[in-house]
Amino acid sequence: MSAPPVAVGGSRAELPAVVRAWVDGWARSRGTDAPRDVPGGFRIEVGLPDHRARYVLPAADAAVLRDLVGAIDTPGLWIKVCAPREALEPALTPAWRISEPQYLMVSALAPVPPATPPPGYTLDLTDHDGIIDARVLFSGSGSGDAVPAASGRAALTTEAPGTAADAAPAPPGAAAVFDMIGTEAAHRRRGLGRFLMASLAHRAAELGAGQGVLVAGPDGRALYEALGWRLRAPVTAAVFTA
Incomplete structure (x- = not known):
């Protein structure tokens, strides 16, 4: 294709x-x-x-x-x-x-209200030193144990795009690079990718990132364009x- x-x-x-x-x-x-x-x-x-x-x-x-x-x-x-x-x-x-x-x-980031997970799912989100990790867990199987359904990461850059390389970590306007975004096969087509990206974007904006940056394959490109991301190159x- x-x-x-x-x-x-x-x-x-x-x-x-x-x-x-x-x-x-x-x-x-x-x-x-x-x-x-x-x-x-x-x-x-x-x-x-x-x-x-x-x-x-x-x-x-x-x-x-x-x-x-x-x-x-x-x-x-x-x-x-x-x-x-x-x-x-x-x-x-x-x-x-x-x-x-x-x-x-690329996409502009703003601290909009956080997204709500689909029914049966919960969000586990942590951040440390500008690295944000998000896991979406499924607990609707009746087994009592939550299982991973989707995960991803965003890393704040050490400089805002166009500033000097020795700028302080995560200055205002810095970028957040989205990485390792994925959904388990059994949980696809349930809106988890959209929820995961919104959750990472919300936290990245709270931490001072003004722009999101990522590199996607053909399938990911379709998802991110639907979320308002723009193709840069x-x-x-x-x-x-x-």
């Missing part, structure tokens, strides 16, 4: 600040070292066998891609570019594998395999 058309909002000049917020919050969410600047973008040390590190680039600059692809010879290194597949693919060799399309999305990811 072909990807839906990409209608991108916002200017290209603002995109590097959004990407900086994304990589900062993603690294905080996953517990990795902070991203470091590299030519054309950022590098995050992930440390997994099949995902050793990722390069995240706000634009598909031909010279940057040529030098980066030419320097990579370790399997498990990824490149993620805020551009469509056709902008990255010509720079790659057969040793690279491109994954499914992804989408960088397509994202193409490729991994070096040999």
Whole structure:
């Protein structure tokens, strides 16, 4: 199935600040070292066998891609570019594998009244040091034990988009990066994704975040657009395999 058309909002000049917020919050969410600047973008040390590190680039600059692809010879290194597949693919060799399309999305956050869970479900929400964890638990089975039905996380960035990199943690207007959002198969199509996102957004806004940022796959994109999130840029990811 072909990807839906990409209608991108916002200017290209603002995109590097959004990407900086994304990589900062993603690294905080996953517990990795902070991203470091590299030519054309950022590098995050992930440390997994099949995902050793990722390069995240706000634009598909031909010279940057040529030098980066030419320097990579370790399997498990990824490149993620805020551009469509056709902008990255010509720079790659057969040793690279491109994954499914992804989408960088943004949304304004405001401390609106918290959402109410669907009948039979409860919310377990905690936050510590700018990391918000939410679990939706199902207790309507009659067994007496609540079981996980959906979960997700939001990490406040250490800077507001467009501010200096050494800004104090979670300044007013900082972003919250939404990550690891998922619903168990038996509990899908019950409004849990919408409830989970609203709960995370509410708490993030209370903590000072003015913008939400995330990267979604094709299925997630449809959900987030229905919730009012805007597509900021397509994202193409490729991994070096040999």
